[in-house]
């Protein structure tokens with residue numbers, strides 16, 4: 001029987017770090033990763049046959065749970081008709097219509113293959129549409145790995161040109177300004193756009209303060225900059241109408257990913273007809289993709305959105321509340337300092353005294369304790385994300401009983417810390 005350690009050794013021989021996305025290598029928590037053999041609903045099984053309650057859920061992409069029958073059927077049916085054509089298909093029209101129906105600010109949407117492609121393309125469109133170069137992002141917000149968005153976190157307005165990765169030339173981030181989250185930035189007419197996670201979910205969970213998103217919207221309007229909501233996590237998770245609908249703030253462009261592919265690779269960006277009209281072939285901003293609008297991904301995504309009726313968001317929020325309250329009580333009872341922040345259906349874990357409001361505060365989370373908590377949970381059959389800055393992803397498959405098992409595992413783990 002294959003085992004995790006042998007597979008990781010083999011993987012490291014042929015794949016840098018043994019993984020195809022860095023966090024999976026367990027560098028932040030120590031130890032070596034479990035290799036997944038299969039998954040169903042709220043559970044994954046590793047190659048050694050060990051079962052875990054999965055709160056990673058592909059970082060939220062499989063909100064309906066693993067191998068949901070209607071998504072599997074949609075993919076199987078689509079695959080039997082061919083996997084990619086390089087010509088338009090009815091499935092991509094249906095998915096585009098479904099996105100536009102649910103998200104009021106989206107009149108037109110372009111499908112791509114990842115969240116990274118969505119934000120990268122939305123930025124190019126914002127620059128092309130406004131004829132301006134400068135962009136603003138918030139410290140601690142993650143928008144995928146395009147060069148100009150890999151500007152360092154780190155606080156302070158006007159942190160120009162600080163690259164967050166080797167290989168990103170200073171020139172690539174020279175027009176990227178990084179500002180602290182939850183402080184309304186002061187813009188001028190050199191700005192093409194502001195891109196923001198409307199609820200920050202890549203520095204743990206950080207909620208936008210009351211009125212913050214509205215004020216950013218006004219500031220963009222004042223100088224004619226576009227507002228881009230990166231809803232790759234919040235889209236179709238926070239509410240039927242995403243974060244834009246939840247907060248009642250209308251961005252000019254929105255980016256999606258994760259959920260809209262039902263677990264297959266996808267991304268999308270959309271907005272008003274006017275702004276989207278600047279995109280090729282109608283307009284001068286070039287953007288393309290050999291596999292974009294892929295028939296398997298659109299079929300899986302549509303099957304996922306069909307399951308996400310307005311009614312299920314109440315259930316998702318109840319699950320998130322039960323999980324957050326239960327974990328908070330478990331930490332409190334054990335005397336381990338923690339705040340379990342929650343915004344609707346979104347839940348994070350912050351190991352510190354008070355709820356963080358920005359990246360500097362979020363980074364004070366106790367990573368050493370997180371690593372111990374993570375391994376204690378894993379030993380007890382609960383898989384959390386292997387990093388202190390990821391959120392929890394309860395979905396439709398996490399029943400009350402399963403949430404109860406997670407909380408029991410947490411109580412047990414924390415008693416041992």
Ligand SMILES: *Cc1c(COP(=O)(O)O)cnc(C)c1O
Nearest residue numbers: 114115116142143144232233257
């Ligand atoms: C995951 C994520 C991305 C990047 O999406 P990929 O599909 O990994 O390229 C962008 N923005 C946010 C908010 C994300 O969480």
